[in-house]
Amino acid sequence: MSKDQMKKYPPLYCLSGTVTRGIGIGKHVGTPTANLSPYDSVSSLKPDRKRLPEPGVYLSKVSVDGQTCFSITHIGPRPTLSGDGDYFNETLILDFNREIYGLPMTVKLYQFLRHTQKFDTLSLLLDQIRRDSIAARKFWGISEPRPRLSMDPGSRTVSVGGEKIELSAKEFHVLYLLFSSPGTVFTKEEIYETVWQEPANNCLHPVENTVFQIRRRLRPFTDGHDPVRTVIGYGYRFDP
Helix, strand or coil: HHHHHEEECCCCCEEEEEEEECCCCCCCCCCCCEEEEEEEEEEEEECCCCCCCCCCEEEEEEEEEEEEEEEEEEEEEEECEEEEEEEEEEEECCCCCCCCCCCCCEEEEEEEECCCCCCCHHHHHHHHHHHHHHHHHHCCCCCCCCCCCCEEEECCCEEEEEECCCCCCCHHHHHHHHHHHCCCCEEEEHHHHCCCCCCCCCHHHHHHHHHHHHHHHHHHHCCCCCCCECCCCCCCEEEC
């Protein structure tokens, strides 16, 4: 976002407090959030706004430990995970992977994105979070992080740091499905039905074995980093 756009979209609210541990579901499924617990201060930066933000999801920026980052902040209840009665403040910081529990953090809310929704499954919630992240990147004018691993579907080649890696057809297609949507969790059923193009009918071993082979082939080239992460109880995601 340019300086002129920043002037056009001044923050609506400024929240500050200490980062505390939540129940850990976000970290478990690949979308860790920073939970801001009881606010030290909440201020509306526009005179026509109420003191407390309207529940929902906001495009935001955070300042923590001397660093300012783009983010998405959810204010209010979590009907998909915790019921309707509780009130939460959770921020997903884009392209950020640091331990910040116990540190003071300031969150500025810039634009209301959507109202709180209840999703039938956690996978649907994760899909929405992915769309929220895309909207935030578009708003701030930032691109997706570029993974070191590259794939060419035309020639069906995979390379890491210039080194080409041989994969079977099924291995390539499973990896490409995950690679194309970094951070998105795919269930084993979704992977099977997309790659094998037939109903899964609880036939998950081929997916598990294919992921095992992908990891085995990538491991010598990735310096110990496993780009295909297991999300226990759900499936797999690509971690750039």
